[in-house]
Amino acid sequence: MFNGLEKDLHDLVTHFLGLLLLLFHTVIVVGVSLRVILKRRPIGVSLAWLALIYAIPFAGVGFYVLFGEVRLGRRRGERAKAMYTPYAVWIRQLARRFPQYHTPVSQKAQPLHDLIQGRLAMPMLSGNRMTLLDRPQAILGELANDIRRSTQSCYLEFYIWQPGGWADEVGEALIDVAQRGVDCRVLLDSVGSKEFFRSIWPVRLRRAGVQLVEVLPVGAWRIPFQRQDLRMHRKLVVIDDKVGYTGSMNLVDPRYFKQHAGVGQWVDIMIRVQGPMVPLMWSLLVWDWELETGERLLDSLQHDPEAWPLINHRAQLIPSGPFEGGDAIQQILLQAIYQARQRLVLTTPYFVPDDSLVGALRAAADRGVLVQLVLPHRNDSRLAHHAGNAFLDELLVSGVEIYRYDAGLLHTKSVLVDDDFVLVGTLNLDRRSLWLNFEVTLLVDNPMFVEQMQRLVKGYMQAATPMSLIKWRQRHWYRRMLENLCYLFSPLL
DSSP states (O other), rough: OHHHHHHHHHHHHHHHHHHHHHHHHHHHHHHHHHHHHHHHHOOOHHHHHHHHHHHHHTTHHHHHHHHHHOOOOOOHHHHHHHHHHEEEEEEHHHHHGGGGGGOOOTTTHHHHHHHHHHHOOOOOOOOEEEEOOOOHHHHHHHHHHHTTOOSSEEEEEEEEEEOOHHHHHHHHHHHHHHHOEEEEEEEEEETTTTHHHHHSSSHHHHHHHHHEEEEOOGGGGGTSSSSSOOOOOOOEETTTTTTTEEOOOOOOOOOTGGGGSSOOSSOOOOOESSSSSHHHHHHHHHHHHHHOOOOOOSSSSOOOOOOOOOOOOEEEEEEEESSTTTTTTHHHHHHHHOOOOSSSEOOSSSSSSSSSHHHHHHHHHTTEEEEEEESSOOEEEEHHHHHTTHHHHHHHHTOOOEEEEEEEEOOEEEEETTTTTTEEEOEEEEEEHHSSSSSEEEEEEEEHHHHHHHHHHHHHHHTEEEOOHHHHHOOHHHHHHHHHHHHHTGGOO
């Protein structure tokens, strides 16, 4: 009898706990679903999150809490809001001090110029000397030499710094100049540079006097306060307010970087900049420094106009990221595609576009523009690779020419529009770069520089295999299934 009562009581408690758990799950699912709806994001993104929340009990809600919203953290968010107005005023004042470098913008680049200046306050300035570097030893060697020649300051910001090979030359140069009193500051992304932070290099640099900051650090205790997959993806260097670098290359020697990934050596470019664009690059670097540390450096340096050579390299700096105005990069990219009349060439290592980008590329091809997309044959992100493949069929049908680069992981990020202008920098053609990462892009409105980029991209194409629609459609059914499955989650990548 007692055993029967005990069993009944156990069943009653179990049933009650089950109902309580179901009620709790229902409440949090409904609450999170309402939050997803109230955020009013693109329909595909909202539906993808709702599908995940309802398909996977509890875990779906957990994923949304971790990755569903852009949360910089309270302090960073407050700093970003407080910084926007003084930085915009500072940039406008700086531009007024360089009136001789304001030149007419080409007709085709004018809409982009107006959008960038209207949303980000960044002016188009001429008088820049831009050197395109496409060999890793030349890039890192030139950078190390410029650091050794510095007399005042060396500010560096990278997503990845991995010790080894030619990258160590840059580290040794920083140590040398820091020991003789040059102001050296380095910003490195916490996730991208995790191997660096585990090495002996942070200790060596700090002992020499280099100020080293780990940007957007991650950790379990930070999860409730900031989104953990927001990344500082910029590559920026400013030396003595006279020389700047930006482009696609991290501070790594490709001979030693991710050799286990089976994708070959990474292929990158950097642009060495001299002229009035350098103070603007400096302002972006010190923006990131203040955002992470709270220390304001904006007024610490007097940017006096110099006798820069009046080379007609017109350029405009485009910062992007999860801050006010930072989402303009998608509109800028779409505007660039719609401006094309003869030829549009895009290179990117990661291609996971949204519907608007795919639609713009197809529309360009449909109106007779030669659209060419150059991708690596393999990359180090299988999920992004398969999700990107799901878009290729419809692009090939529209007449877009797609090339798969075979000589390594093509990591250059560029958009060439006719013979007129180019967008080049750190931005991948994926949702992460467009909406989440801190990125930097240069709009260069100069036919000479565009011609250099065209020759470079032509070399990429010669080392690539053009895709055939007929052959592409012959791939195994399970690959198509995998690609379409990854495509469902592309709004979340």
